[in-house]
Amino acid sequence: MEPQLETIIKAADAKRAENISVLNISEISIIADYFIIMSAETKRQVQAIANEIIDNLKEKNYQLDNVEGLSEARWVVIVAGDFVVHIFDQESYDFYQLYRLWEQAKQVDVSSLITEN
Secondary structure: HHHHHHHHHHHHHHHHOOEEEEEEEOOOOOOOOOHHHHHHHHHHHHHHHHHHHHHHHHHHOOOOOEEEOOOOOOOEEEEEEEEEEEEEOOOOOEEEEEHHHOOOEEEEEOHHHOOOO
């Protein structure tokens, strides 16, 4: 598993992100290699997860290209090189169902990086 992906997942898990899924979209899109999709119960938690991911990426000197939606915290997008992280509040996660748009993407098993709550 790529170290940057591991950093993102562990940071999200540390702030109790839910519904974490990783899609390898490298063979079906030129946007990125991976979409990491997750949800959180509250907007405050969305911000906490996003900030934890950003801080961990910076700490390890990984590429961090763009962050959108942090102040509204309904849908935060973090672009970090070949990784695009989507953090939704629960209402937006249920509404957009982004994971369904990329059903043909390969699912990446990250269960070993996620602690049980």
